[in-house]
Amino acid sequence: MSGVEVLVRQQDNEKVLLVYRLDGRAPTAQQCEDVGEDHGFYEPHAEAAHSFGAYAKAQLVREGFQGGLCDHAWKSWGHYGRNPFGQFSACSKCGVSAMTVHRKRSPQVSYLYDKWELREHVWRLWLQRGPVLGSLVELPHHQKGGAQ
Numbered sequence: 001m002s003g004v005e006v007l008v009r010q011q012d013n014e015k016v017l018l019v020y021r022l023d024g025r026a027p028t029a030q031q032c033e034d035v036g037e038d039h040g041f042y043e044p045h046a047e048a049a050h051s052f053g054a055y056a057k058a059q060l061v062r063e064g065f066q067g068g069l070c071d072h073a074w075k076s077w078g079h080y081g082r083n084p085f086g087q088f089s090a091c092s093k094c095g096v097s098a099m100t101v102h103r104k105r106s107p108q109v110s111y112l113y114d115k116w117e118l119r120e121h122v123w124r125l126w127l128q129r130g131p132v133l134g135s136l137v138e139l140p141h142h143q144k145g146g147a148q
């Protein structure tokens with residue numbers, strides 16, 4: 001991701017990320033979430049990092065996930081549709097669903113986990129071990145047209 005710098009720290013046995021931008025602007029909520037997910041967080045929580053004066057507008061990102069995790073056991077994957085088309089499955093343990101969405105004449109593929117759209121590498125990670133069905137909380141910037 002261009003323009004976002006990350007410092008990884010351990011704080012009371014917890015991994016915290018200091019996220020800032022070289023242009024001095026505050027990282028967006030979406031950038032903080034992406035960086036957090038890249039570092040293995042399921043529900044990255046960002047707040048202003050007041051104690052880092054050198055990095056004005058830096059954000060402190062830590063794991064905020066409170067729900068349960070499942071080592072998923074996927075039922076056999078099914079195929080659906082023509083346009084869009086893709087694959088879908090559900091976990092036989094926790095019931096969460098996963099799906100790919102391809103659109104004809106578009107190189108872009110959507111990766112859905114429950115009702116959430118993830119980037120592919122995060123999706124693949126969460127397919128191994130991820131939040132149980134219904135355990136993720138909606139954040140303001142998830143809304144279409146919400147604050148970025």
Ligand SMILES: [Zn+2]
Nearest residue numbers: 070072091094
């Ligand atoms: Zn599961």
